[in-house]
Amino acid sequence: MSGAVTAAAPAKINLSLGVGTRRPDGFHPLATVYQAIGLYDRVTVTDADDLTVSVTAQPRIPVDGVPLDDTNIAVRAARTLREHHGGIRRGAHLAIDKGIPVAGGMAGGSADAAAALLALDHLWGLGTPRAELMRIAAGLGSDVPFALVGGTAIGSGRGEVVVPLITVGEYWWVVLESERGLSTPSVYDEFDVLRDGSSVPDPEIPDALMTALRVHDVAALGASLSNDLQVAALRLRPELARALEQGRLESAHGAIVSGSGPSCLFLCEGRSHAVQVAGGLRSLDLGPVSFAPGPVHGARVVTTDDGRV
Numbered sequence: 001m002s003g004a005v006t007a008a009a010p011a012k013i014n015l016s017l018g019v020g021t022r023r024p025d026g027f028h029p030l031a032t033v034y035q036a037i038g039l040y041d042r043v044t045v046t047d048a049d050d051l052t053v054s055v056t057a058q059p060r061i062p063v064d065g066v067p068l069d070d071t072n073i074a075v076r077a078a079r080t081l082r083e084h085h086g087g088i089r090r091g092a093h094l095a096i097d098k099g100i101p102v103a104g105g106m107a108g109g110s111a112d113a114a115a116a117l118l119a120l121d122h123l124w125g126l127g128t129p130r131a132e133l134m135r136i137a138a139g140l141g142s143d144v145p146f147a148l149v150g151g152t153a154i155g156s157g158r159g160e161v162v163v164p165l166i167t168v169g170e171y172w173w174v175v176l177e178s179e180r181g182l183s184t185p186s187v188y189d190e191f192d193v194l195r196d197g198s199s200v201p202d203p204e205i206p207d208a209l210m211t212a213l214r215v216h217d218v219a220a221l222g223a224s225l226s227n228d229l230q231v232a233a234l235r236l237r238p239e240l241a242r243a244l245e246q247g248r249l250e251s252a253h254g255a256i257v258s259g260s261g262p263s264c265l266f267l268c269e270g271r272s273h274a275v276q277v278a279g280g281l282r283s284l285d286l287g288p289v290s291f292a293p294g295p296v297h298g299a300r301v302v303t304t305d306d307g308r309v
């Protein structure tokens with residue numbers, strides 16, 4: 001098959017992120033509720049002799065931190081897919097267009113990996129079963145399986161075990177991005193320093209959060225958002241505390257650091273409230289501000305030259 005195939009994948013947020021004691025393999029056990037929100041990266045793949053990658057982005061997103069070599073997670077996804085199919089000799093150019101901040105705690109790289117898997121599976125006509133794609137995704141990164149699943153879901157293990165949740169209604173999120181990203185491993189390291197070697201019980205998902213989701217109670221959801229990594233992210237970026245406070249002053253129902261940060265999330269009553277909160281935050285010039293609904297679909301192929309979606 002030839003032509004171009006484009007897949008889109010959404011940003012992820014964690015409505016709750018409970019983190020346990022570091023495991024012998026270096027990862028932390030998690031109990032999290034993921035939600036996919038409407039900020040997207042797109043990956044367009046075309047036939048080529050080798051595997052190559054290029055990156056463009058929406059104007060608010062600096063991309064200097066995105067590697068253009070084999071360490072790009074989308075290229076790793078391509079290599080892993082080829083190996084999974086017996087080392088097939090196929091090349092492709094991967095053109096990534098970023099709408100998700102880089103190193104922002106919103107799983108932009110994971111989105112690119114998920115989108116690349118789906119787009120290449122289509123371009124190369126592989127028909128990889130969904131369960132196998134999920135296994136490949138888990139090998140690429142803890143957040144990648146959720147990028148394939150989307151919606152709202154419970155994450156456990158190191159985050160790679162994903163169980164979808166059926167929820168009602170839509171939520172509107174204002175996202176305050178940061179021009180400078182945070183490294184996920186360094187936030188987990190800081191988290192361990194703050195815990196000072198003390199062992200904690202396995203993390204759990206707060207009952208109040210599940211109840212709020214079940215009945216679509218926006219105020220209750222705002223009050224039950226939680227993130228164990230937030231204190232570590234705030235230690236590395238103290239200025240985020242002011243951003244969270246400003247969001248609360250702008251009447252957001254809840255304000256929280258997204259995953260490992262530094263993006264901050266503000267839960268709003270609906271779209272018009274999000275427009276208002278975003279406007280208030282923009283006037284303070286703390287960083288790029290956008291807003292998006294959730295939950296949205298996981299990664300999917302959106303266009304093909306051959307019309308075979």
Ligand SMILES: C[C@](O)(CO)[C@H](O)COP(=O)(O)OP(=O)(O)OC[C@H]1O[C@@H](n2ccc(N)nc2=O)[C@H](O)[C@@H]1O
Pocket residue numbers: 014017026027028029030032105107110140141142143144157158159184185188259260
């Ligand atoms: C912070 C979150 O975004 C919350 O959803 C994720 O836990 C991060 O997921 P991710 O970026 O896909 O992380 P991975 O690529 O799997 O791991 C990167 C590094 O983060 C740390 N890490 C990640 C996941 C986890 N459960 N425990 C960890 O300690 C480890 O140092 C690991 O080497």
Ligand SMILES: Nc1ncnc2c1ncn2[C@@H]1O[C@H](COP(=O)(O)OP(=O)(O)OP(=O)(O)O)[C@@H](O)[C@H]1O
Pocket residue numbers: 065066067071072073074096101102103104105106107108109110112113143181182184259260261
């Ligand atoms: N396709 C990619 N897009 C963005 N970063 C990438 C990509 N491939 C590799 N990277 C590297 O991975 C690092 C983390 O990128 P990413 O944008 O996924 O962070 P994140 O959103 O904080 O991740 P998470 O929320 O999953 O912890 C970047 O700083 C960059 O060095």
